[in-house]
Amino acid sequence: MPNRRLYSDRTLRATCSFVLAAGLHIAALPYVARAQDATPSLSQAAAQMRALGYDPDSVYFVFQVQQPVKPVPGAHGPVYPPLLKSAGTEGDVILAFVVDTAGRVEPKSVRVLLSHHGLFTEAARAAVDSTTFVPARLRGQAVRQLVQQPFQFRIPK
Numbered sequence: 535m536p537n538r539r540l541y542s543d544r545t546l547r548a549t550c551s552f553v554l555a556a557g558l559h560i561a562a563l564p565y566v567a568r569a570q571d572a573t574p575s576l577s578q579a580a581a582q583m584r585a586l587g588y589d590p591d592s593v594y595f596v597f598q599v600q601q602p603v604k605p606v607p608g609a610h611g612p613v614y615p616p617l618l619k620s621a622g623t624e625g626d627v628i629l630a631f632v633v634d635t636a637g638r639v640e641p642k643s644v645r646v647l648l649s650h651h652g653l654f655t656e657a658a659r660a661a662v663d664s665t666t667f668v669p670a671r672l673r674g675q676a677v678r679q680l681v682q683q684p685f686q687f688r689i690p691k
Contacts, residue, residue, distance in 0.1 A: 593632050593678045594670060601671040603633045603679045612661035612685055615653035619689060625650025627658040627685040635676035637667040647682065658685040 596602045618625070627650070632643035639662050649655040662683065670679035 593680050594672065595680055596670075599670040599672045599677060599679055601668075603637075603667045603670045603681050606637070606666045606668055609665045610661065612654075612657040612687075614687055614689075615651075615657050618651060618653050618687070622689060623651065623687075624689055625654045625687050627654045627687075628682060629658055629662055629685070630680065630682045631662060633667045633669060633679050633681055635669050635678060637669045639663060639665070639667075640678075650687075654685070654687050657687075658683075661685070 626648060627646070628648040630643075630645045630647050632640045634640055641663070644659060644662065646655055649658075669676040671677065
């Protein structure tokens with residue numbers, strides 16, 4: 535039968551060591567962040583944005599910005615693939631992508647979250663690639679935002 539006191543002492547020491555290590559890690563975070571902020575390769579504009587309290591290289595979610603991304607007026611939706619339309623096929627596509635500070639979609643960021651057909655995906659992607667957006671804004675500055683955009687392909691009854 536194991537010695538309960540010895541087992542309890544080992545558990546207590548391991549727990550205390552873990553708590554101490556976690557505390558030291560948390561205490562060191564502000565110093566690590568300051569060291570990263572002091573990197574000389576940062577542009578002056580990026581340094582100013584960091585001073586305002588946000589990272590210019592970050593991608594923000596819609597709930598984190600004051601003005602979310604929106605398409606510029608007159609933007610067109612996707613073109614219904616003729617082959618699928620003539621076959622009476624309906625479906626949905628959901629794309630996720632990042633809109634940069636100039637209002638353009640970052641091509642490498644586009645991800646398909648849902649698609650009912652590859653031709654629908656191509657049409658939705660072409661629509662996103664050709665759309666210009668009003669960029670998201672946070673504290674008066676344009677920021678990058680992650681967008682999840684649904685596309686519905688429905689044949690009018």
